[in-house]
Amino acid sequence: MADGRPGGGGAVSGGGSPVRLGPRSVAALGLVSLVGVAAFGWPLLADPASPLVSRSLDAPWLLAVLLPLLVAVVLATIADSGLDAKAVAMLGVLAAVGAALRPLGAGTAGLEPMFFLMVLSGRVLGPGFGFVLGSVTMFASALLTGGVGPWMPFQMLSMGWFTMGAGLLPGARGLRGRAELALLAAYGALAAFAYGTIMNLQGWVLLQGVGSGISFRPGDPPAENLVRFLAYCAATSLGWDLGRAVLTVVLVATAGPAVLRALRRATRRAAFDALPRFDA
Numbered sequence: 001m002a003d004g005r006p007g008g009g010g011a012v013s014g015g016g017s018p019v020r021l022g023p024r025s026v027a028a029l030g031l032v033s034l035v036g037v038a039a040f041g042w043p044l045l046a047d048p049a050s051p052l053v054s055r056s057l058d059a060p061w062l063l064a065v066l067l068p069l070l071v072a073v074v075l076a077t078i079a080d081s082g083l084d085a086k087a088v089a090m091l092g093v094l095a096a097v098g099a100a101l102r103p104l105g106a107g108t109a110g111l112e113p114m115f116f117l118m119v120l121s122g123r124v125l126g127p128g129f130g131f132v133l134g135s136v137t138m139f140a141s142a143l144l145t146g147g148v149g150p151w152m153p154f155q156m157l158s159m160g161w162f163t164m165g166a167g168l169l170p171g172a173r174g175l176r177g178r179a180e181l182a183l184l185a186a187y188g189a190l191a192a193f194a195y196g197t198i199m200n201l202q203g204w205v206l207l208q209g210v211g212s213g214i215s216f217r218p219g220d221p222p223a224e225n226l227v228r229f230l231a232y233c234a235a236t237s238l239g240w241d242l243g244r245a246v247l248t249v250v251l252v253a254t255a256g257p258a259v260l261r262a263l264r265r266a267t268r269r270a271a272f273d274a275l276p277r278f279d280a
Helices: 023-045 051-080 085-105 114-125 127-145 152-167 177-205 222-236 238-270
Strands: none
Touching (some): 085 127, 114 177, 177 238
């Protein structure tokens, strides 16, 4: 008879993250993150004399080709670590719900309810599942809204980080109630601004040569470009990021308890972490 405990005779029980990260999974996630940091941050980090400066407009297309390959590596590695049919089913359901939520706030002052779901899902299901979920959700929503372009891999990576970060917050097993909601709301607000700022790095590079005081100027010292970038963020996205942060906080505070209970109940019933044994 199947049993989740040695010598026991009860039903399999489990909880925690449905995707167990092994060394290869961690290495693959680290590789994708390193490539992402380089792709996002190179305008501020590159030496003015570097040949990369003259190829700045090629960077989005380069990552558009490279990032899906790296995401495929991550998915394959996580599959080796235990991404079974139940985890795939939950990934598909949550990604579909998140993709459906994104168009609800499209064009409305940055109000994007999908961020609230990503925060709670990453919290319950762990950082590895969170990274994959965030990336897949953004990919699905881009197909749904017609938002496919050179910016999409950047969005996938940023949302993967956003959701993974929620899974890395402290107190995953012991912190509950209002304290947990306060932690998730604070993270959601800060991460909403961080998401907008990171995505601005991708769009800002494309403004080079327009002669604006906030545009990227290849070859200028990093400190001067950093000042222009901060001015660009304040002028173009601060209001959108604020709307995203406020809505995330409100939804976490109001709908958070019910959604957290539902996600944890689904995880327990799926028994992702159980290792069944069979008695002779």
